[in-house]
Amino acid sequence: MKPRKFDLVRAETTAEALAALSEAGGEAKIFAGGQSLMAMMNLRLLEPSVLIDISQISELSYIKEAGDKLEIGAAVTQVELLSWPGLADRLPLLHQAIPHLGHFQTRNRGTICGSLSHSDPSSELPLCLATLGGEVVLQSVRGERVLSAANFQLGMMTTAKADDELIVAARYPFKKPGEGFAFTEVAQRRGDFAIVAVAAVASGDTFRLGVGGVADKPTVRNWTNLADENLDDELNAFAWELKGSDDIHATARYRRELVRRLGRRVIEEAKACRS
């Protein structure tokens, strides 16, 4: 239950972190909050030979408006985003979802971008990024690229991030006039990994449902002008298409039932709070 030995780089600038990543040639892991990484290292599921601590990089510790999105730097903790004054009004989905993310003790240290990088299929922040159509900013010594959520997360704990790349920021789109949002999840205990997590966005005659915890990554479906009597059939088809499987926490059948029931609930809630 102790990590194996590793060299530790305590980067003070983004350029230093990128240089260290490039030099390590795939042997390094980025350490921001460490709330998933350290647990995996203590369990020896991960044994990087170099750890690059980016938590002290002041240029990555910012929350700023970037056009129609909120840009969150890689050193920003989950509690810092939750305390951002405009969150409830301008990013209501994140405001609802973040309290489900771990516990306040882990949110005090865990970062937004770290959770996206970890890309657990049942995790709340990747689900919100996919449902809102956000994006991730990646940098390496080779340059910068911006990937949409759909192009970033490829599968279970797998992303398009190259070994020498660092997620320097995440961008979550702000609420637009007329939109409504809802989030909920079922877990065995508060703060545990979600068995199923659902996020909905409604606007006019259109609504969107994102589902986490069933497929190998968050999956989003859009509907326009759907009559209410057809919603259950649509949700049922979606639940089957996600191809959930049995595990020690829940059966595939139970997961499908959660998608059908929680899906309808958040869609109705999101429609009801359109403003």
Added chain:
Amino acid sequence: MPKLSQEAVQKINFTLNGEAETGMAEPRMLLSDFLRNVMGVTGCHVGCEHGVCGACTVQIDGKAQRSCLTLAVQVEGRAVDTVESLTGRENPLSDLQQNFKTHHGLQCGYCTPGILMSASEYLEKNPDPSEAEVRDMLSGHLCRCTGYAGIVNAIMATAKERQENKSEKSTAG
């Protein structure tokens, strides 16, 4: 840019329970092990060592965090408070600790230091919480003895007493 070799033992200067301290640790050493084995602060209890149980929770710069998911070298220049910080020399127990005793908020006591460090930060931020909020805060801690009822009662009683003391002071003043 500081680059620490895996074998290199580092000097760590930090504030521990209000006093300036120095300790030595290699990069892989967890803060929990550093506090217990190097600094001798055994009030930081080690349970699961992967961030689930909450027994090792300490405050770093006033924020409750898992010391088993933090490296010792990361507290360089920071202030760490463990359960030992709650009791002054004059008063054997803080009001929060006294209420844990009064309301049977512990039995074996293994989880208690972590819960106290979370609760003390939480009550600073949210001095008048609902029971549901206290239970939500407690979700980050496992207790296998009490069933949590005594812990919730102890924290609620502490909040209530502090609110009453505050209103007495403001009417007196």
